[in-house]
Amino acid sequence: MKITEVTAPVPKGPGLLINILPVVVVVWGFVGVYLLQLAIDSTSRRQGERLMQELAYFPSGVALREAVIEYREIVADFIWLTAIDYYGRHQETDRRYEWLGHIFEILTTLDPRFVGAYHFGAITLAWDAHKPIEALRLLLNGMKANPLNWQLPFDAGFINYMLTGDYKSAAQLFQVAAELPGAWTVVSRWVPYITAKTGDFETARQMWKDLYYSTENKKLRELIIRQLQVLKLEEGIARLQEAVDQFYEKEKRLPNRIEELVGQGYIKEIPEEPFGGKYFIENGKVRSTTQPGLIK
Amino acid sequence: MFNRVFGVALNTFRESLRDRVLVALIVTAIVVMAGAKVIQPVAMGEADKIIKDLGLSAITLFCVLIAVLVGGRIVYREVEKRTIYLILARPVRRLEFILGKYLGLMAVLVLSLLIMTAGFYLILLISRVSVTLYLLWAVLMTAFELALLTAVAVFFSTFVTPIASSVFTFIIYFIGHSTYLLKQLAAMSPVPAIKFLGVVLYYILPNLGNFNIRGDVVYGVPLNPQALVLSALYGLVYSLTLLLIAVMIFNRKDF
Numbered sequence: 001m002k003i004t005e006v007t008a009p010v011p012k013g014p015g016l017l018i019n020i021l022p023v024v025v026v027v028w029g030f031v032g033v034y035l036l037q038l039a040i041d042s043t044s045r046r047q048g049e050r051l052m053q054e055l056a057y058f059p060s061g062v063a064l065r066e067a068v069i070e071y072r073e074i075v076a077d078f079i080w081l082t083a084i085d086y087y088g089r090h091q092e093t094d095r096r097y098e099w100l101g102h103i104f105e106i107l108t109t110l111d112p113r114f115v116g117a118y119h120f121g122a123i124t125l126a127w128d129a130h131k132p133i134e135a136l137r138l139l140l141n142g143m144k145a146n147p148l149n150w151q152l153p154f155d156a157g158f159i160n161y162m163l164t165g166d167y168k169s170a171a172q173l174f175q176v177a178a179e180l181p182g183a184w185t186v187v188s189r190w191v192p193y194i195t196a197k198t199g200d201f202e203t204a205r206q207m208w209k210d211l212y213y214s215t216e217n218k219k220l221r222e223l224i225i226r227q228l229q230v231l232k233l234e235e236g237i238a239r240l241q242e243a244v245d246q247f248y249e250k251e252k253r254l255p256n257r258i259e260e261l262v263g264q265g266y267i268k269e270i271p272e273e274p275f276g277g278k279y280f281i282e283n284g285k286v287r288s289t290t291q292p293g294l295i296k
Numbered sequence: 297m298f299n300r301v302f303g304v305a306l307n308t309f310r311e312s313l314r315d316r317v318l319v320a321l322i323v324t325a326i327v328v329m330a331g332a333k334v335i336q337p338v339a340m341g342e343a344d345k346i347i348k349d350l351g352l353s354a355i356t357l358f359c360v361l362i363a364v365l366v367g368g369r370i371v372y373r374e375v376e377k378r379t380i381y382l383i384l385a386r387p388v389r390r391l392e393f394i395l396g397k398y399l400g401l402m403a404v405l406v407l408s409l410l411i412m413t414a415g416f417y418l419i420l421l422i423s424r425v426s427v428t429l430y431l432l433w434a435v436l437m438t439a440f441e442l443a444l445l446t447a448v449a450v451f452f453s454t455f456v457t458p459i460a461s462s463v464f465t466f467i468i469y470f471i472g473h474s475t476y477l478l479k480q481l482a483a484m485s486p487v488p489a490i491k492f493l494g495v496v497l498y499y500i501l502p503n504l505g506n507f508n509i510r511g512d513v514v515y516g517v518p519l520n521p522q523a524l525v526l527s528a529l530y531g532l533v534y535s536l537t538l539l540l541i542a543v544m545i546f547n548r549k550d551f
Contacts, residue, residue: 066474066477069469069470069473069474070356070473070504070505070508070510071353071357072511073349073353073510073511073514074349074350074353076349077342077345077346077349077350080339080342080346081335081338081339081346084338084339084340085338111511113511113515113517114342114345116340116341116342116345117342120340215341216340216341217340217341217342218340218341219340220340
């Protein structure tokens with residue numbers, strides 16, 4: 001080695017660069033990670049949706065049940081939170097609930113005694129997803145696993161009464177519910193409702209109200225309030241329709257405007273439109289500017 | 297004999313308490329349980345159930361991890377560090393050594409279980425969830441599950457490396473919760489050999505499902521006292537048998 005090599009000053013530039021390089025790389029690494037995550041997040045599927053799709057792979061929850069060994073209840077709880085999130089998100093956006101039935105089936109396969117899940121699942125399936133038959137199937141599974149629980153036959157009776165129009169089954173289910181231990185007093189009150197008169201607004205309203213006070217589930221209560229408003233809308237339309245029909249019978253023509261009905265004394269006042277829309281007459285049929293499908 | 301077993305147990309207990317893994321697992325368990333508090337407002341009326349499920353599951357899971365991770369290296373470590381020569385040079389029989397190790401680890405697990413359960417009840421109180429002592433039955437049964445699992449860990453620890461021992465113990469834990477599938481398989485299979493094998497494995501492998509009553513206590517279902525006593529006995533008998541095999545293996549080793 002020559003002396004000049006040893007005494008030569010150390011070149012500063014590259015040395016500094018080498019010292020800083022790892023730090024720079026790390027910083028850029030994090031920037032890269034951040035950008036990638038941004039890109040991943042913006043690609044259509046959000047976290048909840050992805051989980052939902054993962055759950056969709058389980059044919060019925062049986063595979064999942066075996067995979068989670070002794071932690072079934074807690075996994076079911078986690079799916080419960082996911083289901084609520086899924087329901088809430090779709091309720092605010094597209095109001096399509098394709099996976100709702102499947103998710104509740106998985107949940108109750110993992111934890112067949114989760115009565116709250118059958119209850120919430122059935123009501124939302126029936127009224128929001130418009131799948132009363134699927135709701136009834138869920139409740140039937142629940143009744144098999146919890147034969148002493150009165151709420152499940154009660155819900156099934158309610159769905160039969162309100163949606164499928166099977167009053168006979170509804171009456172039988174209410175009777176079953178009423179005889180089970182701890183059954184709520186209103187259940188027995190509902191039995192004569194069903195057997196005496198079927199399909200009137202006052203009964204339906206009373207049933208929804210009873211149901212409202214039976215639950216602490218906030219989402220379920222919101223659904224019930226919505227259904228009470230829908231009921232009010234339907235009742236308003238029915239009352240106006242009756243007046244229009246009377247008007248037509250006497251005057252041999254259709255009223256030009258809804259207000260004409262009040263002016264001529266066919267109806268005392270125009271019923272309130274619960275969603276803030278307006279009633280109108282179209283080809284002799286009373287309608288509302290509120291689109292039933294768009295009610296939140 | 298008891299003095300010597302106690303001596304080994306006490307040493308194991310003290311040594312394990314210094315293990316950072318132990319502290320980390322206990323703290324994590326309590327943090328996880330406290331996490332349930334966050335869920336409360338979004339649980340839609342099911343928060344009580346979720347907090348209890350999460351608490352009891354976390355207690356079980358983290359104690360299982362302690363048993364698997366700390367238990368897996370309990371005997372091997374002494375061999376590796378050569379400290380086994382010091383111990384066995386004294387008038388300590390190998391049976392006493394294994395038994396002491398096992399009891400020391402069980403003491404650690406019972407202590408962890410008590411700390412986590414105290415944390416769990418504290419969280420129940422803070423969350424204003426209906427507190428009932430009925431839940432303690434599930435914790436008690438978890439203790440018996442841990443007794444069995446610790447025996448499995450000590451058993452493996454006598455002849456394989458710590459990592460292998462932990463992995464094997466974990467596999468046994470998983471299988472132990474699925475053995476009823478073997479019985480179902482035996483019932484469904486038309487092949488006599490599979491039928492036979494299924495039944496044999498069902499009875500040989502530890503059935504850990506016996507100890508899981510968490511769902512029952514959370515839902516407040518009445519427990520069957522006979523089943524509880526039998527399960528507890530099952531845990532003790534199985535554990536002792538395994539420890540005996542462990543001693544036999546350990547006896548054949550040259551130290």
